[in-house]
Amino acid sequence: MISGDKIKEIESLALRIRKHIIEMICAAGSGHPGGSLSAADIITVLYFYKMKHNPKEPNWPDRDRFVMSKGHAAPVLYSALAEAGYFPISYLKTLRSVGSSLQGHIDMLSLPGIEMSTGSLGQGLSAANGMALAGKLDKKNYRVYCMIGDGESQEGQIWEAAMTSGHRKLDNLTAILDNNKYQIDGKVEDIKGIEPIEDKFKAFRWNVIKCSGHDIKSIISAFEEAEKTKNKPTMIIADTIKGKGVSFMEANPKDFHGRAPTKEEKQTAIEALCKLENL
Amino acid sequence: MKNKAATRDAYGKTLAELGKINNNIVVLDADLAASTKTGIFAKEFPERFFDMGVAEQDMISTAAGLAACGKIAFASTFAVFGSGRAWEQVRMSLAYTRLNVKVVVTHAGITTGEDGASHQANEDIAIMRVLPNMTVIVPADYIEACKVIKAAVDFHGPMYIRLSRIATPIVYENKDYNYKIGQGIVLKEGKDAVVFACGIMVAIALEAAEALKSEGISTKVVNIHTIKPLDKELIISSAKETGAVVCAEEHSIIGGLGGAVAEVLSENHATPIERVGINDVFGESGKPDELLEKYGLTAGHIISSVKHVISRKK
Numbered sequence: 001m002i003s004g005d006k007i008k009e010i011e012s013l014a015l016r017i018r019k020h021i022i023e024m025i026c027a028a029g030s031g032h033p034g035g036s037l038s039a040a041d042i043i044t045v046l047y048f049y050k051m052k053h054n055p056k057e058p059n060w061p062d063r064d065r066f067v068m069s070k071g072h073a074a075p076v077l078y079s080a081l082a083e084a085g086y087f088p089i090s091y092l093k094t095l096r097s098v099g100s101s102l103q104g105h106i107d108m109l110s111l112p113g114i115e116m117s118t119g120s121l122g123q124g125l126s127a128a129n130g131m132a133l134a135g136k137l138d139k140k141n142y143r144v145y146c147m148i149g150d151g152e153s154q155e156g157q158i159w160e161a162a163m164t165s166g167h168r169k170l171d172n173l174t175a176i177l178d179n180n181k182y183q184i185d186g187k188v189e190d191i192k193g194i195e196p197i198e199d200k201f202k203a204f205r206w207n208v209i210k211c212s213g214h215d216i217k218s219i220i221s222a223f224e225e226a227e228k229t230k231n232k233p234t235m236i237i238a239d240t241i242k243g244k245g246v247s248f249m250e251a252n253p254k255d256f257h258g259r260a261p262t263k264e265e266k267q268t269a270i271e272a273l274c275k276l277e278n279l
Numbered sequence: 280m281k282n283k284a285a286t287r288d289a290y291g292k293t294l295a296e297l298g299k300i301n302n303n304i305v306v307l308d309a310d311l312a313a314s315t316k317t318g319i320f321a322k323e324f325p326e327r328f329f330d331m332g333v334a335e336q337d338m339i340s341t342a343a344g345l346a347a348c349g350k351i352a353f354a355s356t357f358a359v360f361g362s363g364r365a366w367e368q369v370r371m372s373l374a375y376t377r378l379n380v381k382v383v384v385t386h387a388g389i390t391t392g393e394d395g396a397s398h399q400a401n402e403d404i405a406i407m408r409v410l411p412n413m414t415v416i417v418p419a420d421y422i423e424a425c426k427v428i429k430a431a432v433d434f435h436g437p438m439y440i441r442l443s444r445i446a447t448p449i450v451y452e453n454k455d456y457n458y459k460i461g462q463g464i465v466l467k468e469g470k471d472a473v474v475f476a477c478g479i480m481v482a483i484a485l486e487a488a489e490a491l492k493s494e495g496i497s498t499k500v501v502n503i504h505t506i507k508p509l510d511k512e513l514i515i516s517s518a519k520e521t522g523a524v525v526c527a528e529e530h531s532i533i534g535g536l537g538g539a540v541a542e543v544l545s546e547n548h549a550t551p552i553e554r555v556g557i558n559d560v561f562g563e564s565g566k567p568d569e570l571l572e573k574y575g576l577t578a579g580h581i582i583s584s585v586k587h588v589i590s591r592k593k
Contacts, residue, residue, distance in 0.1 A: 130344020196291035
């Protein structure tokens with residue numbers, strides 16, 4: 001059982017990561033805050049509780065792998081990597097600027113700790129399958145984690161990949177669907193509905209677990225159940241809120257899919273997040 | 280040149296041989312293992328072979344994941360699907376990442392034959408060579424294809440290797456020649472014109488050069504097996520020597536070998552050029568030989584292009 005203190009620590013790290021996200025996107029003047037904020041708690045659990053990894057040895061062969069298939073959520077991953085010590089936190093403000101390793105979408109060649117370049121949706125889950133297959137072939141115990149988006153699940157390749165994971169019984173793979181219910185053009189259900197998404201993955205021979213994507217305990221128990229599941233890949237459908245933690249973004253998720261906050265908005269957001277931290 | 284063999288057969292045989300000595304090699308196919316000849320590897324090393332089903336995009340990105348864990352991944356399907364259907368996966372997951380994946384495609388060009396236009400990739404060289412970090416190779420015959428596959432294992436990074444369905448003449452009766460990625464090979468010296476050729480057009484270019492010789496025209500023939508990185512030095516020096524260039528490829532005249540040579544020469548040593556290739560049209564069903572004739576890819580077409588380009592010399 002995870003201690004209450006540990007949960008508090010993860011929650012407070014997730015808040016710090018949220019602040020980084022807001023600040024770096026504001027500094028860049030562009031980026032995708034909504035889908036980074038919705039993923040923040042899950043990513044924090046992965047990098048500070050669940051995954052075996054070593055910032056001092058990013059290419060450690062036995063490390064767990066994480067693929068951010070929804071590559072526009074780069075800021076949440078960069079923030080977690082910086083907090084974990086892969087590079088200095090001060091570097092985060094270079095996001096999206098010329099010469100920076102913090103590309104608008106994730107580039108594996110420019111930063112330590114990045115397992116796969118993403119940004120063109122739909123490809124990360126296939127790559128994660130490849131890593132899981134390699135792990136089985138090499139008889140390694142590492143796990144592969146992959147986060148996909150709900151909008152991203154409209155990509156055909158997600159289903160090609162889902163069929164591969166299920167067919168090949170990749171039980172060393174845990175995927176997380178960041179189900180924040182919005183995409184650029186509006187509500188996923190209005191644009192091209194993906195429901196019943198649980199049934200879809202079950203039909204593709206996945207073990208499916210639902211969790212609350214902002215409840216640390218719920219996230220952790222989903223990961224633990226996934227780890228225990230044999231002969232099937234696990235999809236964790238995480239119920240999340242786009243823009244989570246910043247009320248005016250939560251209220252207007254479509255606007256904040258791919259828009260940077262203004263300086264005033266940033267100030268409001270940071271103040272709100274600081275208040276949460278002091279609760 | 281009496282002996283004939285298909286480059287795809289060279290691939291299947293060589294891959295299975297290499298599989299024995301290199302445990303790191305993994306192979307993926309998209310439901311065409313019997314046709315691409317990866318089935319030979321699959322039979323010997325089933326645990327290192329992944330049939331991805333009819334899902335080329337998934338195949339390419341999965342190969343990227345395997346390569347990210349240190350595997351040398353070969354991914355095969357027909358040229359039209361490996362280059363076209365999965366182009367963006369090749370761009371994003373392989374070229375951008377420089378991962379060690381070899382996209383080895385078969386059934387390239389019009390000699391795919393009876394399957395018709397849907398299956399005849401005449402645009403693949405163009406869309407692959409435009410990608411940064413990609414190496415693009417079209418072996419001239421069975422012998423060269425064996426050498427290319429071996430070289431591919433020793434080369435780190437993404438590659439596109441283009442093979443044919445049908446048995447074509449052996450160019451390299453002497454198997455012991457030295458093959459190097461990116462280095463063109465002069466097969467015949469000549470002073471009136473040079474033919475740069477790749478793939479099955481190399482043998483046809485040699486045939487044309489023989490015929491031209493009997494008419495008193497001395498034609499240099501160069502095998503440009505690597506379209507990218509292009510052997511610029513050899514292309515420029517050959518153009519300087521002869522003053523007249525013909526490019527011959529089983530591919531669209533747009534964007535392939537002819538396009539690449541024209542880019543280099545127009546910037547470095549402007550020379551009259553004629554391009555022998557598919558003239559910006561789709562193919563159709565038919566026997567390979569009939570299609571080569573109908574779509575302008577015979578020795579006769581090279582001969583008339585050589586004569587025409589010589590007449591354009593100033």
